[in-house]
Amino acid sequence: MNTENNKKLRLHQKNFMEKLISETEQSVAGMLFKMTSDRMLVEDVMIATWTTACQKIDVLTHHENPHGWIMKTAKIHMLQELEKRKHVREHEMLILDKLGMYMRNEAQRELELMETLKAYLTEEECTAVVLKILHDVPYSELAAYFHISEGAVRQRVSRAIKKLRKEAPDLWYE
Numbered sequence: 001m002n003t004e005n006n007k008k009l010r011l012h013q014k015n016f017m018e019k020l021i022s023e024t025e026q027s028v029a030g031m032l033f034k035m036t037s038d039r040m041l042v043e044d045v046m047i048a049t050w051t052t053a054c055q056k057i058d059v060l061t062h063h064e065n066p067h068g069w070i071m072k073t074a075k076i077h078m079l080q081e082l083e084k085r086k087h088v089r090e091h092e093m094l095i096l097d098k099l100g101m102y103m104r105n106e107a108q109r110e111l112e113l114m115e116t117l118k119a120y121l122t123e124e125e126c127t128a129v130v131l132k133i134l135h136d137v138p139y140s141e142l143a144a145y146f147h148i149s150e151g152a153v154r155q156r157v158s159r160a161i162k163k164l165r166k167e168a169p170d171l172w173y174e
Helices: 002-035 039-055 057-061 066-118 123-134 139-146 150-167
Strands: none
Touching: 002 039, 002 057, 002 066, 039 057, 039 066, 057 066, 066 123, 123 139, 123 150, 139 150
16 A cells, blocks of 8 residues: 555656646746756756755645746756856866966076077977977977978988087086
């Protein structure tokens, strides 16, 4: 007899949820779209809302205003998701700021290195060494950049490094 009552209760709850979803789905979606135009987010929030409703079905079936409960639950889920995304965006912005600062510092160091190297090397030798050593540009690309053969680029880089080892040993390390 108890299992029969459970079956009836489950059927009643299933019918209740189906009816509630069909009656509130459009208004919930409309409210959520006023909060964001992100269709995927709206769908995620609606799924979370229906999941919560199913988990709280015992409370919901006895609630005096189940439509209002659904609307409020959807709004809470949306606000939580928007808050989560806001923090993610703030975190992303902090990372981008740090990367930007890093890139500016690296560019400044590279300019300083180029100025130092120019005291010992020609401009083409400086460029070749920086591109090869700092940026690991392949010799084939360096050859195309300088419009010379790959062998000539290898020789240019090798001579420049030898020159630095001889004239600026404190500057060059390996």
